[in-house]
Amino acid sequence: MTQIVVPAPGPIAQEDQQGAGLGQPLLDVRGLQVHFPARQGGIMEKRRVVKAVDGVTFHVQPGETLGLVGESGCGKTTTGRAVLQLVRPTAGQVLFEGRDLVTMQGEALRQMRRRMQIIFQDPYGSLNPRMTAGDIIAEPLVVHGMVKGRQQLKARVDELLETVGLSATMRRRYVHEFSGGQRQRIGVARALGLQPSLIVCDEPVSALDVSIQAQIINLLEHLQERHRIAYLFIAHDLAVVRHISERVAVMYLGKMMESADRLEIYERPLHPYTQALLSAVPIPDPELETTRERIILEGDVPSPLFPPPGCVFQTRCPKAVAQCKEAVPAWREAAPGHWVACHLV
Ligand code: SF4
Secondary structure (H helix, E strand, O other): OOOEOOOOOOOOOOHHHHHOOOOOOOEEEEEEEEEEEEEEOOEEEEEEEEEEEEEEEEEEOOOOEEEEEOOOOOOHHHHHHHHOOOOOOOEEEEEEOOEEHHHOOHHHHHHHHHOEEEEOOOOOOOOOOOOEHHHHHHHHHHHOOOOOHHHHHHHHHHHHHHHOOOOHHHHHOEHHHOOHHHHHHHHHHHHHOOOOOEEEEEOOOOOOOHHHHHHHHHHHHHHHHHHOOEEEEEEOOHHHHHHHOOEEEEEEOOEEEEEEEHHHHHHOOOOHHHHHHHHOOOOOOHHHHHHOOOOOOOOOOOOOOOOOOOOOOOOOOOOOOHHHHHOOOOOEEEEOOEEEOOOOO
16 A cells, blocks of 8 residues: 655645545645634733644545534634635635635635635524525625626525525515524525535534434535535534535544545544544444444543644543654555544554
């Protein structure tokens, strides 16, 4: 097996080689860092920084879904926001269709953002309760000049409502008149109106009941097939991510631990953290479920204000060796398309 070894995940790592042979990625994130000044008692402390995202590298091909997983606080949501430049990165590159968004500002950035949308976790909190469903969906269409005149606007809003499985007659209803699943459909319609090629789905179903989750996932899959939209699907539910993603990337304490094709990562996880996460996923087969070996991680995730030296996972890793406390593991390609940061792999 050929091994490509690259330097420790510094500002610009090499994982863009993952996409070699597949054409230019739609989104190519290299060495992304988002550091915030620490706060104590509401006062900013410039000398100490919270490394929310620290040298993260991944790519998304047109029309594919990359699942981004990890425990809460691992930096996956901040990564999604930094991709869209809703949070400005401290360092690194975010290449969208080959252009670096980090260096862009003003109108140029606004135009690029039109093709990158976001669906939020909380359909209750992310939609303006004072606006009707029709106005919520119409707003970005008007702001970006996507329609001409009232008639065209109304027709487009009706079309979008129907595309996401709602009725055009619901246009005049307010947010509180919809169920959770219907609100998330409004969020999807709002994002879809600008004809994006990438949607960052930030835990889009975790606030919904399981039966409704399946409906929203089916809707997203249907829209992807029809419009060839790529998703950066951020979630902590590994069963949902397995269902929807073509590739999966695992984060821990602001760093990328492992990424690979879905089947490869679920059936042959190489990183001890991924192995522990997957060991907690229930297996639908009762016989296999009774023999399932669960890896229990000791302790809590350390604070990103004081990340451990060497490998950030060393304080909880059941396989840690002396080297793990001293050296940051390189981000290396252990098998074709299967990237991992661990000294033992
Ligand atoms: Fe565990 Fe060491 Fe690998 Fe980190 S580098 S995951 S501590 S074995």
